[in-house]
Amino acid sequence: MIRPVPSRRDAIADDLRHQISTGHFKAGERLPSEAQLATRYTVSTPTLRSALALLQGEGLVEKIHGNGNFVRRPLRRITYFGGLAEPTTSTAFPAQLRVTTRTTTIEAHSHLPALLNVPPRSPLTEVLHIAHEGKTPHSLARIYVPGDLTQTDPPPARPSPEQIAVRVADPRPPLAEVQERLSARLPTQEEAAALRITTSLAVLSLTRVTTDATGRVVEAALLVLPGDRADALFTTRLNTEERTPKA
Amino acid sequence: MIRPVPSRRDAIADDLRHQISTGHFKAGERLPSEAQLATRYTVSTPTLRSALALLQGEGLVEKIHGNGNFVRRPLRRITYFGGLAEPTTSTAFPAQLRVTTRTTTIEAHSHLPALLNVPPRSPLTEVLHIAHEGKTPHSLARIYVPGDLTQTDPPPARPSPEQIAVRVADPRPPLAEVQERLSARLPTQEEAAALRITTSLAVLSLTRVTTDATGRVVEAALLVLPGDRADALFTTRLNTEERTPKA
DNA sequence: GAGTGGTCTAGACCACGAG
DNA sequence: TCGTGGTCTAGACCACTCA
Missing domain, CATH: 3.40.1410.10 (Chorismate lyase-like)
Structure with missing residues (x-):
């Protein structure tokens, strides 16, 4: 099929997704700040934010302005x-x-x-x-x-x-x-x-x-x-x- | 209701949307390059690109890597x-x-x-x-x-x-x-x-x-x-x- | 090879939330 | 007030398309 080039954004999103699904980050928990995450992954903030945007689109993460990024609780279907x-x-x-x-x-x-x-x-x-x-x-x-x-x-x-x-x-x-x-x-x-x-x-x-x-x-x-x-x-x-x- | 702050991204997207709907940019046509558009709107390229991303999400614009941004032809439903x-x-x-x-x-x-x-x-x-x-x-x-x-x-x-x-x-x-x-x-x-x-x-x-x-x-x-x-x-x-x- | 979009950086400055 | 996210800049470098 198609081999999408692994971008830093995708790699970070995959990693965070994995950490959420394995319970490393628990439901309702606040993620480290974007600045901290950017440092940890050694990327700039826009890049890190675009990774978070992917998780938002999947409903895994909720951003609250001025407060932080939170792991969404599993929602009732x-x-x-x-x-x-x-x-x-x-x-x-x-x-x-x-x-x-x-x-x-x-x-x-x-x-x-x-x-x-x-x-x-x-x-x-x-x-x-x-x-x-x-x-x-x-x-x-x-x-x-x-x-x-x-x-x-x-x-x-x-x-x-x-x-x-x-x-x-x-x-x-x-x-x-x-x-x-x-x-x-x-x-x-x-x-x-x-x-x-x-x-x-x-x-x-x-x-x-x-x-x-x-x-x-x-x-x-x-x-x-x-x-x-x-x-x-x-x-x-x-x-x-x-x-x-x-x- | 809610008053979304008018961001440059939205303003540009609105303008381009309008120009497409009024036929200023016609179906199938190639838009000016991102660099040109960025200059015209006096924004940086990332900002302009994020505006184009909105139009992509609406199916109005198709990006072709290495070629340009194209107005999508109206598609059969x-x-x-x-x-x-x-x-x-x-x-x-x-x-x-x-x-x-x-x-x-x-x-x-x-x-x-x-x-x-x-x-x-x-x-x-x-x-x-x-x-x-x-x-x-x-x-x-x-x-x-x-x-x-x-x-x-x-x-x-x-x-x-x-x-x-x-x-x-x-x-x-x-x-x-x-x-x-x-x-x-x-x-x-x-x-x-x-x-x-x-x-x-x-x-x-x-x-x-x-x-x-x-x-x-x-x-x-x-x-x-x-x-x-x-x-x-x-x-x-x-x-x-x-x-x-x-x- | 020339021109296009794709990705990313390293900051700046603003807006919001909580104490 | 402080720390958070939101937006934006000016440019670098890479990847792709087309001639």
Whole structure:
């Protein structure tokens, strides 16, 4: 295959990674200062910092400005269950989840009209969720509901604690379809700040659009999950009556 | 929210981004050399390079060592259709896809035994796919099939051109379940080299496990898709006969 | 060989956090 | 205030691409 030239940065990152995995540096511990590490490895500070940046991108190290570099505690994995696979979401979202919610009314703009299939500038209810597990941020969600739907429902439109894996309880026109689109990217600065991650740690970005039986979009949810601890799981069981392809 | 301090890096990146989006720098064009850009923005080369690194991570710019920085041509989006939603995959994978395949026989190791539910060191057929669309790499797939299954099937186990969205044609024990797990991360150096992307461009990593009616794992596929042009789409339609939760 | 990006240095100065 | 990380400089030297 390809033989990447071993750079000092990679060598240092490998060494630190190894020391972390063998418990030489323990979880939660503060690493020696960058100046000390630079001396130890006989490199300049920028070089050492770029090695640390690799570990940050892997979620192994958290930098705290003015304080130090810390070995991250192993984080509980987040699993987003897609589709309708899991009626019980409680296993995935232990009760310790603390969710901050902010609801506002906005006008549909940029990509939202197309997403929700509503005219531009039509009223939408925006629900912003930030979930924390203990002290560490967990996930970020923006949920949009057409304005006229929220007038019949109570304001926040959806129960909150299970904010991500929300299932609609008792919709008036029955739901017909859930479409989930996932992509991988680096977070925006705002997202990185809210999730307390680096902008160099990838996030799983998920857009979920729920449509009711009349073909109307009932809800659009934009989720951002930190890539070092989250994944999304989709389970498809084939019906016993075989689907004929090209129906 | 948060007021990120405007750094020179960000300012330069914003400016270049703007010049690219307004067509001042056109697709495929080579940017001025880093030295020239550094002079123009009156910054040092490391600073300028860190600005370019941001654009690389967004897939806007491709660096070619010894040649220059190039504005990337807008790439055709890749959509991976999850589940069994799309019987016709041809729309997603135009015929221009050229797939390189390498088939080897290996012994199950590390995470593979658990994934395929086979004993460690049992024989597996590994199929490595690299898909190209024109000259640009497109996707990377490693497919594992238990060794005793490949003896009845013809060697590559699966038709190749639609390598990613392969559907099994005529399985002896009928298939029962497809489980797809997605995560976002940065690519390994090998993956980045194969896909010709930076290690700072996030990838969508997908693990698909197919099980037949006897509960046996028939195939495990590990897919890596570049985050700047790929997403995965899952569509779940509710059966007309309503599912009762907690079945 | 000329020109490009890749890596690295040895500092300087600023911004933040804790005592 | 002190020690930490954050940003940046001005240049050196190497590796690669192309003619």
